[in-house]
Amino acid sequence: MADYDVVVIGAGAAGLMCAIEAGRRGRRTLVADHANKVGKKILLSGGGRCNFTNIHAAAENFLSGNPHFCKSALARYTPYQFIEMVERHGIPYHEKKLGQLFCDRSAKDIVGMLMRECEAAGVVVRTRYPLEVLDGGPPFHLTGPEGPLRCESLVVASGGLSFPKMGASGFGHRLARRFGLDVTPLQPALVPFTCEGPLRELAAALAGVSVDSELACGDGVFRENILFTHRGISGPAALQVSSYWSPGQSVSADLLPGRDALAWLQARKAKRPRARLGTILSEALPARLVERFPGAWSRKATMQTLSDRDLASVAASLSDWRFVPAGTEGYRTAEVTLGGVSTEALSSRTLESRAVPGLHFIGELVDVTGWLGGYNFQWAWASGYAAGQVV
Numbered sequence: 001m002a003d004y005d006v007v008v009i010g011a012g013a014a015g016l017m018c019a020i021e022a023g024r025r026g027r028r029t030l031v032a033d034h035a036n037k038v039g040k041k042i043l044l045s046g047g048g049r050c051n052f053t054n055i056h057a058a059a060e061n062f063l064s065g066n067p068h069f070c071k072s073a074l075a076r077y078t079p080y081q082f083i084e085m086v087e088r089h090g091i092p093y094h095e096k097k098l099g100q101l102f103c104d105r106s107a108k109d110i111v112g113m114l115m116r117e118c119e120a121a122g123v124v125v126r127t128r129y130p131l132e133v134l135d136g137g138p139p140f141h142l143t144g145p146e147g148p149l150r151c152e153s154l155v156v157a158s159g160g161l162s163f164p165k166m167g168a169s170g171f172g173h174r175l176a177r178r179f180g181l182d183v184t185p186l187q188p189a190l191v192p193f194t195c196e197g198p199l200r201e202l203a204a205a206l207a208g209v210s211v212d213s214e215l216a217c218g219d220g221v222f223r224e225n226i227l228f229t230h231r232g233i234s235g236p237a238a239l240q241v242s243s244y245w246s247p248g249q250s251v252s253a254d255l256l257p258g259r260d261a262l263a264w265l266q267a268r269k270a271k272r273p274r275a276r277l278g279t280i281l282s283e284a285l286p287a288r289l290v291e292r293f294p295g296a297w298s299r300k301a302t303m304q305t306l307s308d309r310d311l312a313s314v315a316a317s318l319s320d321w322r323f324v325p326a327g328t329e330g331y332r333t334a335e336v337t338l339g340g341v342s343t344e345a346l347s348s349r350t351l352e353s354r355a356v357p358g359l360h361f362i363g364e365l366v367d368v369t370g371w372l373g374g375y376n377f378q379w380a381w382a383s384g385y386a387a388g389q390v391v
């Protein structure tokens with residue numbers, strides 16, 4: 001029987017980081033993945049350039065049943081520690097916006113770095129290596145393609161449900177439940193909205209139009225672009241609020257963010273009384289949007305014919321446009337899964353199960369979900385690091 005100190009199930013961001021840290025501490029470590037390659041989501045991420053961290057990452061950027069839970073791990077492994085590793089490996093990177101760090105070349109650089117670190121730490125890495133957990137421990141008994149295995153610590157890093165094509169499975173959630181750990185309700189997040197009826201027709205007519213907006217839904221308020229698509233509404237601001245949305249809820253969009261829309265229209269009326277409303281609006285919004293946007297006002301009306309009441313109505317429809325999405329595109333295109341192994345079942349310092357000593361859950365599998373912008377990888381690195389110090 002193969003005997004390891006640590007077995008990590010899932011060679012994604014969190015699992016590889018945990019294995020590296022355990023290996024560095026001299027623990028005999030196996031990291032096994034059922035997919036044909038390690039780090040498939042890393043390779044796919046950030047449009048192939050991996051937004052590998054966010055320098056502003058803090059607990060406020062995460063959704064969780066316990067908003068304090070992620071603090072301990074995030075404090076002990078900061079974005080700067082990961083940046084130090086990236087720089088040590090000579091990987092060029094840049095800040096794109098809002099603290100988001102991307103590789104200059106390719107996400108392959110990050111996977112290559114993690115593999116070199118695994119090798120240096122003496123970690124055994126196996127792909128196409130599904131494992132079955134036979135019984136709880138410690139020690140834990142497992143069986144895999146080469147027969148039975150035993151380990152003192154078992155780390156489950158098998159990720160969420162999003163992008164099933166990339167190897168996502170419900171394995172970790174099932175295992176958690178089997179060991180008596182609660183799993184909070186799961187939902188696709190960081191995902192485009194789909195629309196039906198007139199809203200879908202509007203979105204399709206505007207497909208490709210992108211506009212700086214402030215979107216609000218529940219506790220989530222984000223200022224970034226939205227993008228109209230043939231199916232609905234996407235773009236970074238829409239993806240961000242999707243994590244705060246539940247079916248039936250409306251989303252409010254300010255299409256003229258950062259300005260007092262009425263005061264602006266009044267000022268433009270004073271300056272250009274003979275200009276058409278559509279012309280004025282096109283100064284701040286894409287012309288196609290102005291043309292199609294629903295509203296009981298005429299784009300052809302000249303500014304001087306519009307009363308303050310008319311302008312207030314135009315301002316309100318653009319600064320608080322409310323729509324009710326029909327749904328989301330689901331796990332097929334969601335970047336992450338909202339919810340996961342309950343934080344109540346785990347130690348925030350070690351990510352170890354309170355009920356089953358030696359059993360750890362890390363990364364996206366846990367009920368800690370980051371905003372768009374490098375936060376999810378930072379959680380994967382930090383939670384992997386935290387578990388890697390104690391297994």
Ligand SMILES: Cc1cc2nc3c(=O)[nH]c(=O)nc-3n(C[C@H](O)[C@H](O)[C@H](O)COP(=O)(O)OP(=O)(O)OC[C@H]3O[C@@H](n4cnc5c(N)ncnc54)[C@H](O)[C@@H]3O)c2cc1C
Pocket residue numbers: 009010011012013014015032033034035038039040041042044045046047050051052053129130131157158159160162163166167168169170171172334335336362363364365373374375376377378380
């Ligand atoms: C298209 C896309 C783009 C993204 N871009 C970014 C970005 O730029 N920045 C960012 O911060 N986040 C991004 N994310 C989110 C980020 O990829 C995840 O949050 C992160 O990968 C989670 O890491 P993880 O290690 O927990 O899980 P994963 O990276 O999903 O790794 C889990 C691993 O477990 C394996 N596995 C699953 N089931 C089993 C099983 N039964 N047995 C063995 N192995 C198993 C999988 O094959 C996989 O390799 C993106 C996600 C997607 C889908």
